[in-house]
Amino acid sequence: MNENYLGRIxxxxxxxxxxxxxxxxxxxxxxxxxxxxxxxxxxxxxxLVHLAAAQKGYLRLLTLPFEQRNSPVTLTYDEVWQTIQxxxxxxxxxxxxxxxxxxxxxxxxxxSFHVEPWVLLVQIINHGDEHREQIKSMLTALGIxxxxxxxxxxxEAVGDMVPVTT
Amino acid sequence: MNENYLVRIxxxNNWAxxxxxEVCLTxxxxxxxxxxxxxxxxxxxxxLLHLIASQKGYLRTLILPLEDRRDPVMLTLEEVQxxxxxxxxxxxxxxxxxxxxxxxxQIIxxxGYIVEPWVLMVQVINHGTEHREQIKSMLTALGIxxxxxxxxxxxESTGTVAKIAT
Numbered sequence: 001m002n003e004n005y006l007g008r009i010x011x012x013x014x015x016x017x018x019x020x021x022x023x024x025x026x027x028x029x030x031x032x033x034x035x036x037x038x039x040x041x042x043x044x045x046x047x048l049v050h051l052a053a054a055q056k057g058y059l060r061l062l063t064l065p066f067e068q069r070n071s072p073v074t075l076t077y078d079e080v081w082q083t084i085q086x087x088x089x090x091x092x093x094x095x096x097x098x099x100x101x102x103x104x105x106x107x108x109x110x111x112s113f114h115v116e117p118w119v120l121l122v123q124i125i126n127h128g129d130e131h132r133e134q135i136k137s138m139l140t141a142l143g144i145x146x147x148x149x150x151x152x153x154x155x156e157a158v159g160d161m162v163p164v165t166t
Numbered sequence: 167m168n169e170n171y172l173v174r175i176x177x178x179n180n181w182a183x184x185x186x187x188e189v190c191l192t193x194x195x196x197x198x199x200x201x202x203x204x205x206x207x208x209x210x211x212x213x214l215l216h217l218i219a220s221q222k223g224y225l226r227t228l229i230l231p232l233e234d235r236r237d238p239v240m241l242t243l244e245e246v247q248x249x250x251x252x253x254x255x256x257x258x259x260x261x262x263x264x265x266x267x268x269x270x271x272q273i274i275x276x277x278g279y280i281v282e283p284w285v286l287m288v289q290v291i292n293h294g295t296e297h298r299e300q301i302k303s304m305l306t307a308l309g310i311x312x313x314x315x316x317x318x319x320x321x322e323s324t325g326t327v328a329k330i331a332t
Contacts, residue, residue: 002268003264003283005172005261005264005284005287005288006171006172006175008284008285008287009172009175009287009288009291012288012292016292037204038203038204038306039302039303039306039307040303095171098168098169098171102168102169108330112329112330112332113328113330114327114328114330115318115321115326115327116169116321116326116327118171118174118326119174119317119318119320119321119327120317121171121174121175121317122171122175122178122321123316123317123318123321124317125291125295126182126295126315126316126317127316127317129292129295129299130295130299133295133296133299133300134303136205137204137205137206137300137303140204140205141204141205146205150292150293150296151285151286151288151289151290151291151292151293152281152285152289154288155281155282155285155288155289160282160284160285161279161281161285162279162280163278163279163280164274164278164279164280
């Protein structure tokens with residue numbers, strides 16, 4: 001059976017989101033709200049909330065009619081974990097079977113753009129990687145070693161990358 | 167015809183690489199070699215060379231036998247644009263038609279790992295985004311506005327994100 005590389009990319013996105021959330025789980029409020037020392041969306045807290053809210057927003061664009069998503073996604077920090085999980089699973093299902101979005105075109109966004117569905121799938125992956133990288137930078141600035149969560153590590157995590165035994 | 171979402175992800179990766187390279191090629195040596203003030207791979211020069219050399223390396227891992235890729239990929243800044251284009255086009259071709267790698271398994275890497283092909287497809291995208299984000303952070307620290315390279319901007323650049331006319 002041929003590999004579903006798109007599915008793997010979205011699986012990776014979900015795994016990486018869990019890794020970054022785990023890394024931030026035990027941060028203090030001071031650490032979560034520390035001013036970033038590098039170019040980021042905002043503090044760790046703000047960036048995490050933005051990451052989760054945006055992913056949910058992208059999913060809504062793909063799955064809901066305009067009139068049902070005309071208000072912005074607003075989340076509390078406490079809602080981030082569940083939101084990331086739920087939207088991530090839904091997006092993975094789309095990646096594994098995009099038939100539900102294949103016929104869509106000119107999706108209307110809340111800020112008055114028309115967008116094709118593929119743009120959203122690209123944006124989900126790119127947006128997640130960018131903001132997780134920013135959070136990792138902020139963790140480093142706090143003296144916290146960020147998780148190693150690149151493709152190689154995901155491959156190792158699922159057993160598809162292993163050291164050659166000698 | 168159904169959209170090939172994997173292709174779109176690799177197209178965006180190629181476009182984003184060229185956007186970053188174009189900006190970096192306008193920098194002075196001092197800017198290219200400035201010590202980073204945030205967590206990055208290294209200077210802009212080092213990170214850019216690493217990004218593009220790695221992409222070539224991932225491609226070689228997928229398409230060449232181990233004996234033909236034992237030496238590391240070495241690039242100069244002058245070679246970066248062409249190398250990014252060549253490897254990027256090759257990855258795009260794989261995204262369009264993965265038949266040449268679908269049957270592969272247990273690829274041996276130069277550093278002694280066995281890896282499945284999908285891991286490399288995930289790593290190319292994640293690695294590119296992470297290092298481009300680091301370069302963008304360093305550009306910002308130099309007072310240079312980095313190019314937007316996310317999915318939305320790629321969509322706009324291809325005319326598939328368009329403002330609704332009022």
